[in-house]
Amino acid sequence: xxxxxxxxKGRRPKNEDRDIATSNQTVEEHADGDFIVRKITGSxxxxxxxxxxxxxxxxxxxxxTVAWMVGDEDNRRHWHxxxxxxxxxxxxxxxxxxNAPRF
Numbered sequence: 001x002x003x004x005x006x007x008x009k010g011r012r013p014k015n016e017d018r019d020i021a022t023s024n025q026t027v028e029e030h031a032d033g034d035f036i037v038r039k040i041t042g043s044x045x046x047x048x049x050x051x052x053x054x055x056x057x058x059x060x061x062x063x064x065t066v067a068w069m070v071g072d073e074d075n076r077r078h079w080h081x082x083x084x085x086x087x088x089x090x091x092x093x094x095x096x097x098x099n100a101p102r103f
Contacts, residue, residue, distance in 0.1 A: 034070045053083030
């Protein structure tokens with residue numbers, strides 16, 4: 001038995017005719033500028049990234065957020081979803097040695 005065809009033979013739409021909508025991509029306004037934010041599913045994530053919010057590794061196949069400034073796609077950053085949501089309320093994490101004074 002041959003596989004079922006969803007389109008009559010010869011009438012299959014070509015790839016260039018299909019409109020691929022990026023519904024998971026939005027523009028968010030923040031105090032430091034406008035960001036394009038894209039939510040990535042775990043199945044489309046095929047390598048580990050380092051989150052700039054917590055400086056931890058985002059493992060492969062983990063849902064996360066990719067964000068960049070409007071017009072600056074070369075500086076895309078991969079964030080944990082929670083880190084992206086809380087990025088404006090975090091304090092700077094300063095690493096100190098054990099005997100260093102706290103100012």
